[in-house]
Amino acid sequence: MTDMPPSELVLTLFRRRIPTVTDTVVSRIVEGNDDLSASGEREIEILPAGIKMTLEMLYNAMSVGEPSILDEQLEWAALRLPVDGVTPKQILARFRIIREVILEEFQPEQSREIVSYVDWMIEKQKNLLHPGESRE
């Protein structure tokens, strides 16, 4: 991945579709169900806001062509989110769902530009897992 931002078209489309992608990702996480068991009902309430914020971070990192923003945000989340009951392993699983939904929502040439940033997040998140948490 280069530090060049994705094309204006991809940025515009992604920004416009953040609400749709958020809804789909949240539905898929809730359908998966077992992923929420650790943090319970409170997390169901804050989940949409968390996913939306993640996608907005992703959009902003892309818009300035600066993936290291994501790096820093992931480190921040690794410290903060366990306080809210969200484990690094859950975060990793959600990034994989985000990747999956982006591949479905965008044309292949558009999703390629976005997914390279999501892959960056996934790789970084693997290094933030707690000891004993599986990378798979």
Added chain:
Amino acid sequence: MNNIDRDIDKIQRDYLQALLKKDRKTAMALIEHTVTLGLPPMDIYISIFQKTQYQLGDMWMNGEISVAHEHFATAVTLSAMGVLAPHIFQGRTKGKRFLAFCVSRELHDIGLRMVTDCLALNGWDTIYLGANIPTAKIGDVIKEFKADCIGISVTMANHLDEAKRVISAVKATPENSHVKIIAGGYVFNMVKDLWKKIGAHACAKDAREALEIAEKVMEQP
């Protein structure tokens, strides 16, 4: 450590403790006491307010205090800044105008308030617009205030694009093209040279540095 530093250090620790105990009265009394002691307002801003806010932010991050508690503490600090206001807005100004704001949806404005007050303490004419400013009309405000320099604060990375749009709009307006733009806030402290990518002229990591940078940037053509 000299006597002033020792006084400030002790007051800072007591101020933090008062905020942690949700004791607004003691916190305010401590700041009023700094005025009685004649401690320099700039030192109070940097060594008490800024240091305390950083510590509270770390405590929230580690789950030691709730978001509500952090907001309470921030509200007290904003009130405490008011105690110092008579000492900030006095004396002659040097004719340079600074306008400060956070972009739409960005709510973390206390750092920018400190920057603005520190500039005012050093003779700048300042206007502080605060958090979550609808940016569509910001160009008109800059013209109206005849700002020489603007400060844009971004804490959360998800507001960077908005800041980039604002800067781009300011630069594209002929009447505002002379205006110097300083970026600041948590996200810029974390990612080196990020400010260049949103088109700012400079970046400052805290209130003291903002003052130096603002003076320097105004000397640039």
